[in-house]
Amino acid sequence: MTHLKLAATAIAVAAGLAAAGAQASDDDGARMTNMPPRAEWMSVAELAQKLEAQGYTVHEIETDDGVYDVEMTNADGMRVEAYLHPVTGEPLPRRGYDD
Numbered sequence: 001m002t003h004l005k006l007a008a009t010a011i012a013v014a015a016g017l018a019a020a021g022a023q024a025s026d027d028d029g030a031r032m033t034n035m036p037p038r039a040e041w042m043s044v045a046e047l048a049q050k051l052e053a054q055g056y057t058v059h060e061i062e063t064d065d066g067v068y069d070v071e072m073t074n075a076d077g078m079r080v081e082a083y084l085h086p087v088t089g090e091p092l093p094r095r096g097y098d099d
Helices: 002-026 042-052
Strands: 057-064 065-073 080-084
Touching: 042 057, 042 065
Parallel strands: none
Antiparallel strands: 057 065, 065 080
């Protein structure tokens, strides 16, 4: 009887860890740990203008965890999603599944 309880507990713990790992691996965005004050952020219009001057066609700009999340198309017609610094508009590294 004790073995059955121990096995059931082990299975429950393993399932909980697997669910937590799956949830964590779904996050592939950038995050700012020292987010600048919102008053210092580049406006959405300024960011769009900067990107369009670089040859991109901007489709959507959102904020996500303190950064700009931008969906756009490059000059070759390829869809691009980028996380950009909210003050400078420079690209930020994305966290992938290996992080």
